[in-house]
Amino acid sequence: MRFFARTFNSFISVIVLQAILVILLVSGSVARSQQEDSKEELKVEALNIYDNFNSWKRVLWGSIVDLGKSGQLKSMIASQRHITLDDALESAVKKAATQAGCEFLIMKNSWSAFTVVRPLTEKPVPAPKPQDFSIDRPHPYVEMLLSDGILYFTGAVRVTADNGRYLDIFIAKRVDEVLMRQLSFNQRIKALVSLNSHFAVGSIAGTAFSEWMRGKTFNTSYTVVDELNEDNVPYSVVIQQSGNARLAEGGQNTEATLYVCTFLSLTDYRARVNFINRSILLVSLFVVLFTILLSAGMSKAVTDPVRQLRNAMIRLKSGDKPVKVMGPKTGEIADLFHGFNDMSARIEEDKRALSSHIQEITRIKEYNDKIFNSIQEKILVINAVFAVEQANRAFLEYCGQTEKMVLGRNIDELSPALFDEPVHASIRAIISGGKAFDTQIRRASSGLSFEIKFYPLLEHDTASTSIHCIMVIEDVTARVAYEEKIRQAEKLASISMLSAGVAHEINNPLSSILSNVQNLIKAEKEPERLEDLRLVEQETKRIARIVRNLLEFSSSSPVEKPRNDINACIQKTLQLVDYSLKKESGVSIVVRLSPDLPSAAIGEDECKQIILNLIKNSLEALGSSGTIRIETAFLSSESMVQCRVSDTGRGIPKALLPRIFDPFFSTKNEEGNSGLGLSVVYGLVSKFKGRIEVESEEGRGTMVRISLPVARPGT
Secondary structure, X not given: OOHHXXXXXXXXXXXXXXXXXXXXXXXXXXXXXXXXXHHHHHHHHHHHHHHHHHHHHHHHHHHHHHHHHOHHHHHHHHOOOOOOOOHHHHHHHHHHHHXXXXXXXXXXXXXXXXXXXXXXXXXXXXXXXXXXXXXXXXXXXXXXXXXXXXXXXXXXXXXXXXXXXXXXXXXXXXXXXXXXXXXXXXXXXXXXXXXXXXXXEEOOOOHHHHHHHOOOOOOOOEEEEEEEEEOOEEEEEEEXXXXXXXXXXXXXXXXXXXXXXXXXXXXXXXXXXXXXXXXXXXXXXXXXXXXXXXXXXXXXXXXXHHHXXXXXXXXXXXXXXXXXXXXXXXXXXHHHHHHHHHHHHHHHHHHHHHHHHHHHHHHHHHHHHHHHHHOOOEEEEEOOOOEEEEEOHXXXXXXXXXXXXXXXXXXXXXXXXXXXXXXXXXXXXXXXXXXXXXXEEEEXXXXXXXXXXXXXXXXXXXXXXXXEEEEEEEEOHHHHHHHHHHHHHHHHHHHHHHHHHHHHHHHHHHHHHHHHHHHHHHHOOOHHHHHHHHHHHHHHHHXXXXXXXXXXXXXXXXXXOOOEOHHHHHHHHHHHOHHHHHHOXXXXXXXXXXXXXXXXXXXXXXXXXXXXXXXXXXXXXXXXXXXXXXXXXXXXOOOEEEEEEEEOOOOOOHHHHHHOOOOOOOOOOOOOOOOOHHHHHHHXXXXXXXXXXXXXXXXXXXXXXEEEEEOOOOO
């Protein structure tokens, strides 16, 4: 489509759109104004009808109250001598009822139970049933009564004479179509009285309204229905509660809510709105046609120069050399031509500069990418929502994923075990500006150890400055293991110094004990005591060997690797702890020893001391009940013999596991716990080139695995 045609169509579209908007806005404004007028009129008329309707109650109330206070009436009642009522008494009551505008008078006396029903109008209307009228509550009162399908305003009072005689007086006014028409002189207004779906009477049929009311309840005394069709005429309705009415039907008295309803016909309002809308439409169409003709004449003078500029821009866009166009010398169009020519020249200059800048930026980016991906440490850039924005090749190789798979993902999806809550806390501290640097040592589930360093990265744009977090992850598994060995070596050195001093102090009393026991053996004749003494001698000698081993342990001289049957050593050790197990009746030991187990390169006494310490620890962890499990196995792949001692005790807190081999450290505070048991075990296992591993879960128990090299043949 040519530019002129598009411009012309655009003008027409704008004009038509403007006309439509004007029509919609004005029509909407008129409709809203008419709607507000109708609501205001309905509100005023509803209040008038409600007040006029209730004014009848006030009139009846005034008449009833006057009758109840009348001293003349009381004197007439006291002087009655006949079963029926005297004419003077009846005339006085009828006069008061007629003045109130009532249509019926019902009187019941107490001295003869005589009932009188008198119509007060010449219209032939059916009289109400007298049995529906009775005073059974405090009086005087006014109520609404539905009797034989007719609704009445009813006033009731009992007039009592001084001699105790009384006369019950009831005055009634029918609520019919005539009365409802008199409530408003506005021809658009209709009035209706409704008792839910039981009854309806008024200046409108109310058939559709009664059906609509069926089963409905209202939470407020004033309800507005915006639109309701009655006899194919739209009405806006106000429903107002006006107390209750008594329903005297089938000999039963029930109550129903009485509603005074005001109907406003919307026909006139809508006709007025339609007339205004048609007028606006005709005026708008005339304005549109006039504007289209005027626009057609003016657009030609504008589109030709614009078309010339458009063609020049197309040539410039296609990559041609700077284009210079000739046009008018003065005016706004001339300014456009001059501006286009200047822009064309600047674009050519900027194009050359931009090409040079792009080449330089590309070279720098490639250089930076090479440096970034050449670094052996794993590097991540994390944003404020913990999503990866950049990752180097080392991290991608560690994750085993491509850059496309990693970028944009949350770090928890990449390695939840490595990026735990402490790492999250450090990232938040960096991003929030709380820290300028942070570092952590984390252990992954694979057993590797990583040192994670955190640095802030500021990014500036035109709107704000944001902080990202750079994570540098270095594999420090070897360094951590080396540091751990150094730490354990330092601990063993402290144990060695301690054990050397302890061994020297124990030797002297131990020699005395052994000498005395041997003397007792020589003098003892009783076989049972002799057997016990020999056991004491044997264990005392074992203590002496342990002390000697402690001295050897504290020295730097090489240790000869002996041979020892681990299974036999376990059996002998269990005999030694048999007495302790009998005291702990709730503790059981399950032993599963692997048959044909090779001999281990460890001495018997050292082996007993290791197993005894482990069993002692398990007993203390179990308390009064539980299970200790002792198992052996041959690790053929490592050529090692393994002994596992596990229990179902209280376990060791995770935070304390790194310290369990420290000298004098103990998780038990009872007297007699020196904290040297596992330290000695660790030292003995290390002495014989073995390995010790501990697994524990608090509340579930502990397992200790001792792995020792298989003894060489011939040793």
